[in-house]
Amino acid sequence: MGRITESNFKPAWWLPGPHLQTLWPALIRRRPKPNLDARRIELSDGDFIDLAVGRRPGPRVLILHGLEGNLSSHYAGNLIETLDREGFQPIFMHLRGCSQEPNRLDRAYHSGASEDLAEVLDALSADRAGEPIAAVGFSLGANLLLKYLGETQQPRLAAAVAVSTPFVLRDAMLRLDLGASRLYRGYLLRKLKAALRRKFAERPFPLSIDLTKVKDFNTFDERITAPLNGFKGVFDYYSQASCRQYLPHIDTPTLIIQAADDPFMFATTLPWEHELGPGVTLEIAAHGGHVGFVSGNRPWRPVYWLEQRIARLLRALERP
Numbered sequence: 001m002g003r004i005t006e007s008n009f010k011p012a013w014w015l016p017g018p019h020l021q022t023l024w025p026a027l028i029r030r031r032p033k034p035n036l037d038a039r040r041i042e043l044s045d046g047d048f049i050d051l052a053v054g055r056r057p058g059p060r061v062l063i064l065h066g067l068e069g070n071l072s073s074h075y076a077g078n079l080i081e082t083l084d085r086e087g088f089q090p091i092f093m094h095l096r097g098c099s100q101e102p103n104r105l106d107r108a109y110h111s112g113a114s115e116d117l118a119e120v121l122d123a124l125s126a127d128r129a130g131e132p133i134a135a136v137g138f139s140l141g142a143n144l145l146l147k148y149l150g151e152t153q154q155p156r157l158a159a160a161v162a163v164s165t166p167f168v169l170r171d172a173m174l175r176l177d178l179g180a181s182r183l184y185r186g187y188l189l190r191k192l193k194a195a196l197r198r199k200f201a202e203r204p205f206p207l208s209i210d211l212t213k214v215k216d217f218n219t220f221d222e223r224i225t226a227p228l229n230g231f232k233g234v235f236d237y238y239s240q241a242s243c244r245q246y247l248p249h250i251d252t253p254t255l256i257i258q259a260a261d262d263p264f265m266f267a268t269t270l271p272w273e274h275e276l277g278p279g280v281t282l283e284i285a286a287h288g289g290h291v292g293f294v295s296g297n298r299p300w301r302p303v304y305w306l307e308q309r310i311a312r313l314l315r316a317l318e319r320p
Helices: 018-027 074-085 114-125 140-151 169-175 179-199 217-228 234-241 243-249 305-318
Strands: 003-006 036-042 048-054 060-064 089-093 134-138 159-163 254-259 280-285
Touching (some): 018 074, 018 179, 036 114, 048 074, 048 114, 060 074, 060 114, 060 140, 074 089, 074 305, 114 140, 134 140, 140 243, 140 254, 159 305, 169 217, 169 234, 179 217, 217 234
Parallel strands (some): 003 280, 060 089, 159 254, 254 280
Antiparallel strands (some): 036 048, 048 089
């Protein structure tokens, strides 16, 4: 059985509440543009995954982004910069269709597409530099990473970090329909619809649906995510893709960093200790929002705690 611990994260006094913690880094934080090499992994189904790879050698760390994330996401370039400075080689994995070029197949990325992660790790393991020592997943990418670890008998990772995991996708859908969290729902749906329009601008859209009438994730996942990706419907998708059911089977040393006030989930969405596999530590902060975790006493000098916590764990892996 794994364990649940209390995080030492202390939120900035000037960013009270989950929404300010979530929005500050997304809206205010600088976006570094690290020098990375592009690499394409050809998938067995004829599609592809694009990677962005750090140029300096070192222990490799794979990064998985969240819903509609990319290298411009506030956590992406900053974590890449931190890992590079610490002597690691960061590898950013664009989920299927999230790089500059639309993917070839009608199917898209989704929260449960762990087979894509498995193929990428297989390809990286064949390199002279070897497979990554760890992977770091954010939000949707965290769910995908934990699902992979729980369903794979011999994962190609020595360690993992999952940040702001949704755990139960139906809960996330319901939570984003409530209160101020509807702000995130509207923003993400607009981005998803725009991505679909770009992808199918020069080829037929395979579904009969008016995107302007899609107002929530339940409808989007029922009418778009499920049929495009071979699920019977929205609840088939949610039940198969949610990572909470896979947690008991994780032996790989895995740190899950979670805020109890995450506006993308309910407090009851958090797993109990007996649900955690022997490799899992669930570190819960009372506050922190969704991929927020901003501390510091002065607004003009915020401290982005997440990168510090992740780097500290990865440095420990490298000790003899």
